[in-house]
Amino acid sequence: MYAYDEIDRTLINERVSEFRDQVKRRLAGELTEDEFKMLRLMNGVYLQLHAYMFRVAIPYGTLSSPQLRKMAHVARRYDRGYGHFTTRQNIQFNWIKLADLPDALEDLASVGIHAMQTSGNCTRNVTTDQWAGVAPGEVEDPRIWAELLRQYSTMHPEFSFLPRKFKIAITASAHDRAAIKVHDIGLRIHKNEAGETGFEVLVGGGLGRTPFIGKVIKPFVHGRDILSYVEAILRVYNQYGRRDNIYKARIKILVHELGIEKFAAEVEDEWLATRDSALTLDNEVVEDIRSRFTYPHYQKLSDTPDELTAASADPHFARWLKNSVAPHQRTGYAIVTLSLKPVGGPPGDATAEQMDAVADLADKYSFGEIRVGHEQNLALPNVARRDLPALWRQLDKLGLATPNVNLVTDIIACPGLDYCSLANTRSIPIAQELTRRFANNDLAELIGRLHINISGCINACGHHHVGHIGILGVEKNGEEFFQITIGGRADEHAVVGTLIGPAVPFAEVADVIEDIVEAYLALRARPDELFVQTVERLGVEPFKERVYATR
């Protein structure tokens, strides 16, 4: 966990009182909506179809139990008793009243939580691997660097009005759980031959209307130079980014139009001129940040305690263990994913009761720590393996032990037309129907790793482009239709999926997905050939045939 210092606490508290004043003036008619809109967006307040929506940052996906309890409190007191975990390590409350927002912000501020830079054309909440600091084989804890970038970018005067929003993601593991290739800047921590920590820097990734996979702009930037290098990228973008056209304003378009070589050369010029500046990170600065992260006092425990062996006789437990529990850096410990994808439920939603209960379980079994991942699930990062059976029983009662992590029903979906004012179509009901179709755990296990992503419009909040199966809502003559892509990936082999054919109506989506999955089961070369691998090997044709032959 990271302990905020006095500067941060003051900043957050000042922001709350400023916003309280702004809301008061808005409600009194002293500020017009045009004047107020930017102010509210700077505090994560959007307007959706039915109400305001409040987006709160969960920096690098790490929450303490008191913080999660405070989220539960906000959900209960100011909203309708639940929150929605998003793909960018944020939580959204869907029914909040403007008049209550200053109080909600103040309550969150008491545990160091805020909504700054969760909206607007600034550097957004820096995201990272939800297993940061505990994943085996990780180069080092990427949250140290995420925190440095957070401090650097928070209210940065030069970059508060970029051409468009700006998203940075960091990973330090070979397997990319942070989707760094679809971010404006993606950072992969690795070591050079001298054993020094640095970053492979990718730029220009993004989804939305024009999807791009990020390109490597520099294979190694030394840790001490990372802020100046990121700043050089931001400067070039700030200067040349297309402010004239919102559809062309993201950095991905600039990188695409200039070409990566030319863009890299511009950045290099800028960087060489500013590299040795106040932004150079002395070891002391990095170590100071590092020292503010506290790590649990792990015990010496066995990886195969008796409790675990005994409980594994229960097939339900064994299935969950296999699916939702991952190895930890420390012997005797495990990382446990809590599926927020129950059969028939909206992906990523958690009730206030669940949040409170998870906070209690975190205190009991995970040194008070909870993680939030871009797949819209939670994780307990520090569970002693001997406690797994007891934890499982309690999670199961809470509806948080669905053994479907990374399987076909672990669906990522945006809120869609049920909430979102930009939507063409609904997404949640499609996800719900699919979880019912594939509710049989044996079937889901047989199918294996398969990520379905759903977005209700081209903004791609549900990352449909990089879903193994992507579902995008489009409107046709006032009716909800869905385009299906297959073969996308969001990990270290990120690729944009391929459209299989004409859009299908709402009522047929689940049938089409079933057809695609059946085709895969028939076509795969081996039981362990993943869906995406089969698509890579055979292309989309056989799937297309299967889907459209009878339609």
Added chain:
Amino acid sequence: MTSPLQQKIKITGPSVVTANRTWDGVVIYRDAHKGWTTDLAQAAIVRTADDARALLAESTADDVGAIGPYIAPVAVNDNGTVEPGNLREQIRRKGVTIDLPASA
């Protein structure tokens, strides 16, 4: 923002002006008495572009009470009841089409 008086306004059938209420975000409709209502049945219904423009202009002038007024289609049934004219407006009126996550 372009004033509604200068905007090109096209309507294809009976329409209302809808917005969200400023203090709590709730969906509201402009009524015929220069006020707002949460009840679609009480909404002022316009049938010509000129009337729509006038209603929108009057609604937009109330910047304190409402955010983002716009013209939305409705269907008027034979018995006079009014229904939202598309799925988006149905959802705005009736709420989400799914069960809200239940508190345990």
